[in-house]
Each structure stands twice: as C-alpha cells, then as structure tokens.
Amino acid sequence: MKKSLMRKYAKLIAGVGANVRKGQGVVINVQADQYAFATMVAEECYRLGASYVNMNWKYQPVDKLHYRWMSLRELSTVPKWQEERIKFYSENLPATIHIVSEDPDGMKGMNLEKLQKSRMATYPVIKPYIDAMESRYQWTIAAVPSEAWAKKVFPELKKAQAVETLWKCILDSVMVTDDPDNDPTAEWARHNEDFRKRTSKLNSMKFEYLTYKSSNGTDFKAWLIPEGVWCGGGERTIGGVFFNPNMPTEEIFTSPFAGKAEGKLVATKPLSYNGMMIRNFSITFRDGKAVEWEAEEGKEVLDRMIGMDEGAAKLGELALIPNDSPINNSGILFYETLFDENASCHVALGRGFNDCIENYHDRTNEECRALGINDSMVHTDFMIGAPDLCITGWKNGKPTPIFVNGEWAESFR
Numbered sequence: 243m244k245k246s247l248m249r250k251y252a253k254l255i256a257g258v259g260a261n262v263r264k265g266q267g268v269v270i271n272v273q274a275d276q277y278a279f280a281t282m283v284a285e286e287c288y289r290l291g292a293s294y295v296n297m298n299w300k301y302q303p304v305d306k307l308h309y310r311w312m313s314l315r316e317l318s319t320v321p322k323w324q325e326e327r328i329k330f331y332s333e334n335l336p337a338t339i340h341i342v343s344e345d346p347d348g349m350k351g352m353n354l355e356k357l358q359k360s361r362m363a364t365y366p367v368i369k370p371y372i373d374a375m376e377s378r379y380q381w382t383i384a385a386v387p388s389e390a391w392a393k394k395v396f397p398e399l400k401k402a403q404a405v406e407t408l409w410k411c412i413l414d415s416v417m418v419t420d421d422p423d424n425d426p427t428a429e430w431a432r433h434n435e436d437f438r439k440r441t442s443k444l445n446s447m448k449f450e451y452l453t454y455k456s457s458n459g460t461d462f463k464a465w466l467i468p469e470g471v472w473c474g475g476g477e478r479t480i481g482g483v484f485f486n487p488n489m490p491t492e493e494i495f496t497s498p499f500a501g502k503a504e505g506k507l508v509a510t511k512p513l514s515y516n517g518m519m520i521r522n523f524s525i526t527f528r529d530g531k532a533v534e535w536e537a538e539e540g541k542e543v544l545d546r547m548i549g550m551d552e553g554a555a556k557l558g559e560l561a562l563i564p565n566d567s568p569i570n571n572s573g574i575l576f577y578e579t580l581f582d583e584n585a586s587c588h589v590a591l592g593r594g595f596n597d598c599i600e601n602y603h604d605r606t607n608e609e610c611r612a613l614g615i616n617d618s619m620v621h622t623d624f625m626i627g628a629p630d631l632c633i634t635g636w637k638n639g640k641p642t643p644i645f646v647n648g649e650w651a652e653s654f655r
Contacts, residue, residue: 243406243409243410243413244420247418247420247503248282249282249286250418250426251384251413251416252265252279253284253286253434254416254418254426254430254489255283255339255341255382255384255489256283256289256290256339257427258289258426258430258486258489259339259382259384259486259487259489259649260287260337260380260382260485261337261380261386261483261484261485261486262287262290262292262337262380263290263291263337263353263483264290264291265291266291266292266336266337267293267294267295267296267336267337268284268292268294268295268337268338269296269298269331269336269338269339269342270284270287270297270301270338270339271296271298271300271339271341272297272300272339272340272341272343273299273300273301273302273343273388274299274301275301275343275388276343276386276388277299279386280297280341283339286295287337287339288568292337294336302344302345302349302517303348305349306348306349306352306517309356309357310352310353314356314360317356317363317364318363318364319363319364320357320359320364320367328371329371330366331371331375332371332374332375334357335378335379337379337380337382337485338379338381338382340381340382341384341385341386342384342385342386342578342580342601343387343388344391345391345517346394346514346519346578347394347518347519348517350518350519351585352516354543355546357516358549358550361550361619362551365551366576368479371483371597373607376596376607377596378480378481378510378645379411379479380479380483380485381485382485382487382488382489383487383488383489383580384416385411385412385580385581386412387404387408387409390407391408391577391578392405392408394577395408395411395498395575395576395577396408397622409540411572411576414572415430415490415568415581416490417430417433430476430486434475434476434486436475437474437475437476437494438475438561439451440474440494440650440654441471441474441494442457443653443654444472444494444654445471447635447637447642448468448637449466449635449636450465450466450636450637450638451464451466451502451636452498452560452634452635452636452644453465453636454505454626454632454633455631455632455634456628456631456632458508458628459505459506459524460505460507460509460628461506462503462504462505462507463504463505463528464498464499464502464557464589465498465499465503466498467497467498467499467598467599467613467615468495469498469599469600470598470600470614471598471599471600472494472495472496473494473495473496473595473597474491474493474494474495475491477597486507488580488584490569490581490584492563492567492568492569492584493562493563493583493584493588494561494563495559495560495561495595495598496559496561496598497558497560497594497595497599498557498614499530499557499600500553500556500557500594500614500615500616500617501529501530501531501614501616502530503527503530503557504529505526505527506525506527507524507526507589508523508524508626509522509523509524509623509625510625510626510627511575511585511624511625512577513622513624513625514576514577514579515540515544515591518540518544519539519540519543519577520541520544520547521538521539522537522538522539523536523538523541523544523624524536525548525591525636527557530557531555532548532555532556532591533555535548544636547591547620547622550589550618550619550620551620552618553593553616553617553620554591554592554618554620554622556591556592556616556618557589557590557591557594558592558593558594558615558616558618558621559588559590559621560589560636561587561588561589561623562644562645563584563586563587563588563627564635564645564648564649565629566648566649567584567585570585572585577624582595582616582625583623585625586625586626586627587625587626587627587631587633587645588623588624588625588626588627589623589626590621590622590623591620591624592616592618592620592621592625593616593618593620594614594615594616595615596610596615599613599615627648628648629647630647630648631645632646632647644655
C-alpha cells in the first residue's frame with residue numbers, strides 16, 4: 243500500500259478517531275508485527291500535541307503460548323506493575339487507540355478453561371479502574387491487514403495480493419482514497435451528521451420495546467430503558483471532547499433494559515471470539531437471559547463466553563444497520579467484528595453503555611446500572627441482519643416499522 247495513503251489513514255485515526263488533544267497522553271494497543279504503521283500513528287499523535295505515546299505491544303502467537311504454558315494461578319494474578327499502569331491511565335485519561343490485525347483463527351486450540359477462569363479472576367481487580375474511565379476519555383478502534391487475516395478473507399489470492407486487497411477494503415470503509423480531492427475529515431463530518439438526524443428521529447419515538455422477525459428463525463422481543471437514548475457515529479466524553487470510537491462505523495445503537503428480553507436470535511455471520519471461530523449459531527432468551535444456545539462450530543467457545551459472568555448472558559446492545567450499507571455491499575466477510583458488525587444488524591451480550599442513558603454525565607455507574615444498563619466483563623457483538631429482517635418499535639400497544647426487509651422503513655429514511 244502507498245505510504246501516502248497509510249499516512250493519510252494514520253492522520254485520520256489520530257485526529258478524527260481519537261481526536262488527540264494538546265498535552266494529552268496516548269496509548270496505542272497494537273500487534274508487534276504492525277510496528278511500521280503504529281509508528282506513523284504515534285507520529286501523528288505527537289503532531290497533534292500528545293505529551294507522550296505509550297506503545298502496548300502484543301503478539302497473538304505469544305498470547306497463545308501464555309495460555310499453554312503459564313499456570314492458572316499465574317494467569318489469574320494481576321502483577322502490581324500492571325495494576326499501577328491501569329490506575330495511572332484511570333487517573334490521567336490518555337486517549338487510547340486500538341489497532342486490530344489479528345488472525346481470526348489465531349487462538350484456535352487454546353485452553354478455554356484457563357481463559358475463562360483467569361479472566362474471571364483478574365476482572366475484579368481492574369474493574370474499578372475501567373468504571374472510573376467510563377465516558378471520560380477518547381478511544382478508537384481501527385484496523386490494518388496482517389498476512390494471516392488477509393489470507394483468511396481472500397484465500398484464493400497470494401499473500402501479498404491478499405494484503406493489498408484487504409488494505410484497499412479497509413481504506414474504502416473509512417473513506418480514505420488517493421483522489422486529490424478526497425478529504426476524509428470532511429467525509430466523516432457528513433457521516434456523523436447523518437447519524438445525528440437518524441438518532442434524533444428514533445429518540446423522538448420513545449419506544450417501549452422492539453420486536454425482531456426473520457424467516458431464518460429469529461423471533462425476538464427486547465425492552466428498552468425509559469431513560470435510554472439511541473446513539474451513532476461520534477461520541478462526546480463527559481468533558482465534551484468529540485471522538486469516533488469505531489472506524490469504520492455504520493451503526494445506530496442503544497443499550498436495552500438488562501434482563502428484559504424474550505425469544506430466539508439466529509446469527510447470520512460467523513463470530514471470531516478471542517481468535518476462535520463460532521459458526522451457525524443461535525441463542526434463545528427467557529426472562530432476559532440466554533438459556534439455550536447451539537452452534538455447528540465453536541459450541542464450547544460459546545459456552546465459555548456466555549458463562550463468563552452473570553451479565554454475559556444478558557444483552558448490552560441493540561444495533562441497527564441496513565443491508566444497503568457500504569460494508570455489506572462489498573460482499574466481503576471480514577471475520578473481524580469491527581467490520582462484520584457494520585455490515586449487519588447486531589446485538590451484543592454483556593456490558594452496556596452508560597452514554598445510552600439521558601444525561602449520563604450527571605449519573606454514577608451505579609445509577610446507570612439501576613436504570614437498566616447491563617454490567618459484565620465482556621461485550622461480544624454477534625450479527626443477526628438478514629434480507630427479510632423486520633424490526634418494529636412499540637409504544638402504547640401501537641407498532642411502528644423501523645426496518646422492513648432489511649432496510650430502514652420509509653419514515654426513517
């Protein structure tokens with residue numbers, strides 16, 4: 243890929259995604275083999291006035307070795323230096339940039355019991371710091387291709403060609419091109435204005451619950467939080483700083499009332515969870531919790547995921563994306579939630595979002611939970627969009643179509 247386009251993308255991530263402020267620190271979470279692009283992003287952060295840029299280098303093959311060779315006791319312990327680092331971040335609120343590039347199958351064969359038990363043990367240690375940072379700092383997730391990921395998406399191509407093709411798909415999705423007139427910052431401003439109009443319309447309706455129906459077996463009902471709001475595109479920190487958490491993004495979303503959902507949801511795309519694939523699965527809810535599920539592949543992974551904690555079996559997000567959207571129209575299955583969730587309506591098991599509550603900045607985490615926001619150590623999206631999916635909003639017993647056959651109903655266009 244041309245370095246000029248990579249530089250343009252790096253500038254977009256730092257300035258429009260994370261919106262790094264002068265004097266603010268930055269943390270970049272990235273795979274070690276992406277050092278060249280990560281260096282570009284770091285430089286752009288410094289150009290914006292970052293006081294420091296900390297690289298949190300990771301490498302998927304080494305992560306897999308940890309779960310193979312380390313004892314459960316060691317994996318379940320948060321070293322003091324790691325806790326101090328998280329504490330520092332919670333007090334200083336650096337902008338955080340996540341650059342994803344992992345192999346969707348890279349953790350296949352991992353010891354699932356170690357994964358589950360160690361995360362359940364370490365989460366209580368880090369949770370207070372996560373809660374302290376809620377809605378107080380900018381963060382963004384973006385992607386760059388690795389050879390393994392590119393070959394998963396384009397198995398018929400040679401490695402170099404697959405990587406180049408995936409690069410183009412990623413850049414297209416975030417509106418970065420080599421056209422001299424291309425201004426991705428302006429494109430994102432227009433994109434966010436479209437989100438603002440649609441969310442305003444949805445928020446004016448004040449639906450009590452939504453129903454989902456599709457011929458694939460989806461037949462589902464989810465209640466909404468009376469004080470809840472729909473969000474989409476960019477967000478603002480409690481301090482008023484605007485940022486774009488997902489690059490790309492096509493979704494409008496809310497957090498439903500935790501523990502109030504009934505029926506069956508059928509996944510329409512595979513899910514890569516912690517580097518392990520789950521395919522052709524469905525989940526049935528009763529009294530707001532997942533009570534039955536099945537999968538043709540990855541059933542044990544699904545078992546562990548839903549069993550991580552009490553909140554992992556409840557919903558934390560409902561997201562609306564039409565079939566007629568850029569990523570879906572590409573016809574590409576990315577095997578990466580950042581992209582696949584933006585090609586399809588989806589829901590998420592686990593943690594909900596405080597900023598899906600009216601005046602959330604005036605409420606504590608506990609108050610948001612009391613209103614119905616789900617609490618969990620996980621947040622896992624899975625896709626349920628289908629060409630015939632119909633979503634209906636209900637208020638005072640009266641239905642209002644939101645999606646008809648996979649597209650926005652006329653009144654929401």
